[in-house]
Amino acid sequence: MEVLSALNLGDFAQVFSKMGMFPVFDVAYYIVSIIYLKYEPGSVEVSRRSPxxxxxxxxxxxxxSYILADIMLGSSPIDYFQYNSHILLASAVWYLIFYCPLNLFYKCVVFLPVKLVLVALKEVVRTRKIAAGVHHAFHAYHHxxxxxxxxxxxxxxGVALISNFEQLLRGVWRPETNEILNMSFPTKASLYGAILFTLQETHYLPVSKSTLILVFTLFMATSKIVMTARHSHGSPFALIESWVCHLLFGSPLGGSEEDHHAPAAPSSPLKTKEELSDGARKRKAKKAE
Amino acid sequence: MEVLSALNLGDFAQVFSKMGMFPVFDVAYYIVSIIYLKYEPGSVEVSRRSPxxxxxxxxxxxxxSYILADIMLGSSPIDYFQYNSHILLASAVWYLIFYCPLNLFYKCVVFLPVKLVLVALKEVVRTRKIAAGVHHAFHAYHHxxxxxxxxxxxxxxGVALISNFEQLLRGVWRPETNEILNMSFPTKASLYGAILFTLQETHYLPVSKSTLILVFTLFMATSKIVMTARHSHGSPFALIESWVCHLLFGSPLGGSEEDHHAPAAPSSPLKTKEELSDGARKRKAKKAE
Amino acid sequence: MEVLSALNLGDFAQVFSKMGMFPVFDVAYYIVSIIYLKYEPGSVEVSRRSPxxxxxxxxxxxxxSYILADIMLGSSPIDYFQYNSHILLASAVWYLIFYCPLNLFYKCVVFLPVKLVLVALKEVVRTRKIAAGVHHAFHAYHHxxxxxxxxxxxxxxGVALISNFEQLLRGVWRPETNEILNMSFPTKASLYGAILFTLQETHYLPVSKSTLILVFTLFMATSKIVMTARHSHGSPFALIESWVCHLLFGSPLGGSEEDHHAPAAPSSPLKTKEELSDGARKRKAKKAE
Known part of the structure; x- marks a missing residue:
């Protein structure tokens, strides 16, 4: 029986890791990403002023994420823009979210049950991207x-790492913080995921890639659904990170990130976008309209 | 007779689109470009302090424009610097404009009749660059x-798109605006031109490339001459754009760009460099010396 | 006798220019570089907050320097990160300098006699890098x-040219100055060195490359040792530069750089990092801890 269940799980992981992302999962990714853009203060005004x-x-x-990975590997940064259907789809989502009459589309997709599903689908795409990125780099540099x-x-x-320059495009400049200084949960999880997939790719981690994709997707989707549902921005890594950082880097124990950087720039909006509770975001987005 | 005139026009367009740009047109391009640099507040001081x-x-x-296009297509950003004669020519123009005794060279080239000719020649080069850029990208990515x-x-x-970083090189930082947020006439026209040449290259626009080059050059040269002569910075697209943006993106009708961004940053110098009336520029440049 | 001495010198230069840099010289380079990072105000706090x-x-x-050169030649900017041993070595040096118990390692390497040796070794690596960079570019673009x-x-x-963006990573933004506007001695010397090696590579300078490497290394090492020992930040080029700039670019005579930019931004920390006297730096670094 155990063998059978293991076989089935392996089979399921296999099927899951081969599943096509286009268009359903990709659309979910575009919707959630552009919702986060609309949450940004001032972005609605920019959409009116300079489409x-x-x-x-x-x-x-x-x-x-494609632009950055292409830059890192020395390819054309706009290489992904050759896939016209993806660009058109993302543009349609952008148009619907920002310019739909009565704001109807936006109101549908931020309705909590819908949003929870979309957020989970986005994490499926994120995990696949990490695995593909590691695999791509492995082919270029075997060691x-x-x-x-x-x-x-x-x-x-993705964009989180270049958020300073993305903001600059909208006329906003916040040099006192960035995603590396104050990593949000998805950024941290991407780092840990990239390390895991690298270990798998170089055979230091004795699991199959499809299993790792399945397990990591489940972890990411569950975490993000819980965080979105509870309007929380605590990280599941906080406790263990706090101890490891204390031992290795002499960071003060127990304090969350907020405590550390608070004195550095007390009056500025320091929470990164994916960390802001959804309640606060929606209020801001509504105000901006 | 009509056939003949059409033939002649086609022949003329053919010859015009094959005409070499080096050195006359290129020199005009360098002169006008570096004049705009000298108009920038503080640039004369920088030329004394850090050549x-x-x-x-x-x-x-x-x-x-070459640097940006090379970056976009994943080539070396300084690839164009292999053409030593072009670089030396541009350097000579830079030296004459900034360091010529009695400011003689600068005074000659900003004399209005001379400047109008140079401005027209610059637009010839710009149109050719757009056509070449589209053609180059077409060869790399057919669809x-x-x-x-x-x-x-x-x-x-060209440089307009990275003006924030060009200013940073001179120790100036104006994050509240950029060329994408407040497009000047040449930037907008380049965008529309790029769309037209793309349609032509992919055979959706049933005209020959040489005709399109001729027509677009005439349009650009005329517009820029009129704008330079009248010290104006109104755009010929303003009316139609205002309506299209109102219908598609819900932008408020009738207001020019200045009206929209004025409240966002009331005390800062918001007009982009190519939009500033020449009178104001000259006064600034004189002051700086 | 003279022939013999010339022969010996040529032989010595030959051997010197073929000498391997890894690991001794490279470690010295990493140590001195990361000491300069620790001198930067706020860097110790960042090391605690965000490793x-x-x-x-x-x-x-x-x-x-590798990252920038790869970008300039259109390769992958992280190409050098394939050399795991170099990265691990540099990471170890970083860990020891920032997190060593009792700050022991840092105290050892900033002890003046030790530091003078390390500084000299760093200049050996710098010279070799310039020569290799020119040679690499020569192979890609012969003219x-x-x-x-x-x-x-x-x-x-290296990093000096992108110091604005390196600071941004640490949450610091000083747009009013940069390494091009206020070149420090190593940056200036690198420029002159690059010109000399280019002349040598294209056979306009009739000396062998090994001799040029030897002579330039001796000049750089001596200058930096003297400057480090005397806590000075004057440049050996100052007098001749002042005259040449006066003749060619009309720069005011006799004033050092500090005099020129002082009025532009009187209250900001304008001295670039490699120019700060070591005494001042150490005090700052100590304070930060």
Missing amino acids: VASWLCAMLYCFG GFFIMVIVGYVKGS | VASWLCAMLYCFG GFFIMVIVGYVKGS | VASWLCAMLYCFG GFFIMVIVGYVKGS
Whole structure:
């Protein structure tokens, strides 16, 4: 019986890891990404004033991970823009979210049950991107462990890593913080995921890739659903990280990130976008309209 | 007779689109570009204090379009610097404009009749660059419509798109605006031109490329001459754009760009460099000396 | 006798220019680079708060020259990260300098006699990097004099040229100055060195490469040792530069750089990092802990 269940699980993981992402999962990814763009203060005003800037930001939110990975591997940063159907789909989502009459589309997709499903689907895409990024880097540099981790990391984190420059496009400049200084949960998880997939790719982690994809997807989807449902921005890694950082890097124990950087820039909006509770975001987005 | 005139026009367009740009047109392009650099507040002081920074800015003004297009297509950003004669020519122009005794060279080239000719010649080069950029991208990505438009666009706009970083090189930082948020006439026209040339390249626009080059050059040269002569910074697209943006993106009707962004940053110098009336520029440049 | 001594010198230069840099010289380079990172105000706090950001900055300090040169030549910017042993070595140095118990390692390496040796070894690596950069560019562009100079220059200057963005990673933004506007001695020397090596590579300078490497290394090592020992930040080029700039670019005579930019931004920390006297630096670094 045990063998059978293991076989079935392996089979399921196999099927799951081969499943096509286009268009359902990709659309979910675009929707959730562009919702986060709309949450950003000032983004609605920019969409009225300069549709080109707003569209470019939306493309960065949707395809930032491809752009960054292409830069890291020395390819054309706009290489992914050759897939016209993906770009058109993302543009349609951008148009519906920002310009739909009565704001109807936006209201549908931020309705909590719908949003929870979309958020989970987004994490499926994120995990697949990390795995693909590590695999791609592995083909270019067979022993480049650091390169594999970096490419997997940027594939998972996407626009968050260049949020300073994405904001600059919208006329906002907040140099006192960035996603590396104050990592949000998805960025941290992408880093850990990239390390795991690199270990798997180089056979230091004795599991099959499909199993790792399945397990990591389940972890990410569950975490994000719980965090979205509870409007929380605590990280499941907080406790263990706090101890490891204390031992290795002498960081003060127990304090969350907020405590550390608070004195550095007390009056500025320091929480990163994916960390903001959804309640606060919606209020801001509504105000902006 | 009609056939003959059409033939003649086609022949003329053919000859015009094959005409070499080096050195006459290129020199005009360098002169007008570096004049715009000298108009920038503080640039004369930088040229005294750090000739290397001033030279680098001048190179960005002259070759920014090549640098950006090479980045977009994943080539070496300084690939164009292999053409020593072009670089030396642009450097000579930079030296004459910034360091000529009695400011003689500068006074000659900003004399209105001379300047009008130079401005017209610059637009000839710009149109050719857009066409070449679209063609280059077409060879790399046969169905990459978005890539063709982007590459043609950056070839036409050049340094304007990275003006924030060009200013940073001179120690100036104005994050509250950029060329995408507040497009000037040449940037907008480059975008529309890139779309037209992409349609032509992919045979959706049933005209020959040489005719399109001729027509677009005439339009650009006329517009810029009129705008330079009248010290105006109104755009010929304003009316139609205002309506289209109102219908598609819900932008408020009738207001010019200035009205929209005025409240966002009331005390900062918001007009982009190519939009500033020449009178104001000259006064600034004189003051700086 | 003279022939013999010339022969010996040539032999010595030959051997010197073929000597392997890994690991002794490279370790010295990493140590001195990361000491300069620790001198930066706020960097110790960042190392406690966000080890990932601190590690990234350390990598930029150690490998910025490779990253920049790869970008300039259109390769993958993280290409050098395939050499795992170099990255691990630099990471170990970073860990020891920032997190060693009792700050023991740091105290050892900033002990003046030790530091003078390390500084001299670093200049050996810098010279070799410039020569390698020019040679690399020569292979890609046989007549690209400007490209050779630029690549040699970025190989010699490294992180200094992107210090604005390195600071941004640590949450610091000082747009009013940069390394091009206010060149420090190593940056200037790298520029002159890149020009010399380009002339040598294209046979306009009739000396062998090994001799040039030897002579330039001796000049750089001597200058830096004297400057470090005397806590000075005057440049040996100051007098001749002042005259040349006065003649060619109309710069005011006799004033040092500090005098020129002082009025522009009187209250900001304008001295670049490699120019700060060591005494001041140590005090700052101590305070930060």
